[in-house]
Amino acid sequence: MDTRQMAWFVALGETLHFGRAAERVHMSQPAFSRRIAELERDLGARLVERDSRNVSLTPAGARFLFDAREVLARFEAACRDARLVALGEKGELRLGFMMHAAHRLVPRLAGLYAERRPAVRLILEETTPAEIEVRMRRGELDAAVTFLGRPDPALEALPLLRDRLRLAAPEGHPLAGRERIRPADLAGEALIAAPASTAAPLREAIEGWCAGLSTPPRFAYEPRLQQTILRLVAAGLGVALVPGSICDDRIPGVASVALEAAPQLDVVLLVARAGANPAVAPLVELAADFRGG
Amino acid sequence: MDTRQMAWFVALGETLHFGRAAERVHMSQPAFSRRIAELERDLGARLVERDSRNVSLTPAGARFLFDAREVLARFEAACRDARLVALGEKGELRLGFMMHAAHRLVPRLAGLYAERRPAVRLILEETTPAEIEVRMRRGELDAAVTFLGRPDPALEALPLLRDRLRLAAPEGHPLAGRERIRPADLAGEALIAAPASTAAPLREAIEGWCAGLSTPPRFAYEPRLQQTILRLVAAGLGVALVPGSICDDRIPGVASVALEAAPQLDVVLLVARAGANPAVAPLVELAADFRGG
């Protein structure tokens, strides 16, 4: 028993005429009669009353006609939606992103994406670069905005922007008034930075810049979120090296200072190379435009 | 494209294994592989990613799996419901009835019917005996409670109860105090009765009883509803000959008097002889019980 039988019966229910219904479904009348009889046999219920002059629906037939229309509509919709999802026109797109990107990058991306694919539900998951790596590999994310990390053959990294590290210091701190600082200026300072297990590329950039120091910097606090780091700086608990874009909006109580030979961090859009979710395609295009603009 | 393909795909989606899915739907693995490939071809979308070691759903496949489950469930429900309607276990039953029956008969019937067929929606349509005849013949009603009228080969009449005509007169009226009256007592009285076009059997019974009078009775008012008739009587506008059961509940201002050789009216359950709606069967049984009790 299948939906074709339903479609045949709907044709019959609408015409109440075997010949015309058969014609509508591109079948000969005898074949059509047999299919309807077969449907009734399978169902174990008489659906039409035929007295060789006119055809009428039984109560069961009327009910089945009504239900069949709905089932067929949903069937068609399911097939259409599968196609749309395959084309990336509909469905879901899980976009992971690190907190740094939440300020400007992700909102802009999300807005532009929604214009191109209004029917795709964009699921935003804020997390950390380390988590992103794991979840991308497991296929739990379709794409992610993160720092460029170790190259992965299965993942493609599309550059979005390049960020320079800056110093974030409490207002009134001796370094806060400087035009530009060198690694040596950090001697004895309490540093605040996320641990490598949260954002390896960022941590490596920080430690790399400090590598020249005779006494290695002291990491006083290691919270995971950039938000927290800046709050701790504002509270005067230490200084931090942070991506410059973070300092775009002034945080009360925090001053930002340029670094000499500031390390650069690439913020990239990470997508699976073997395109799992077709809905990522417009996001990739967006990344290219983004780079240009 | 039909629901069998959906069922096959659901098996695959749940096992993620061609061999086991094929087994579940009683098919060999090669045939199953082909059916899935065909489904993907018809849909124009890849539903599963197979890398010859394990099978995984694409986004389109996941969506289709979800939708397919729903479509299949509704499909099954539609088939099941058609069967139930054919068995009279579910669906609708349109029961017409004349106003006279609204007082006690129909509420009791409806209550007992609902106990036997809780899934059948009983649609009650109050109307007149004349209207009932027409609508039964057109198949717009499945059954009706009405006076026994002219026998119709297509309709079966099952006796429910037998009602004697009584006189309804305004309190204080000369006839109101009588024990029993004869047709001659009505001479000169203003009669109130529904027209023959509304309830032929009732009207005929009334006119038949009055047939012996030298001067035929004067029909002062001819409203269609029994309710109206009794109100007019209460207002002192005339007297009426009404089915006795109507007088069961006392109407303020109306007295009822027995008739000599009172005509009897059969109240019957009318059903189509060629049982159109299977849901009437328990109603027919009910009518038999009713006659007994």
Place this chain on the structure above:
DNA sequence: CGATATCAATGCACGGAGCGCATCGAATGG
């Protein structure tokens, strides 16, 4: 690193489901 096992895809031949054509039987209308 090679042998083995597992699993989906493909080649091939067969059987039957489903089709169209011709026809029948019943009912209707001129």
Place this chain on the structure above:
DNA sequence: CCATTCGATGCGCTCCGTGCATTGATATCG
């Protein structure tokens, strides 16, 4: 009373869908 209409049935044929055998690719283990 014959012509027409319409659904059901008989019959032969075609091709779709099946199972069996096999291939090709890939992971697992000695």
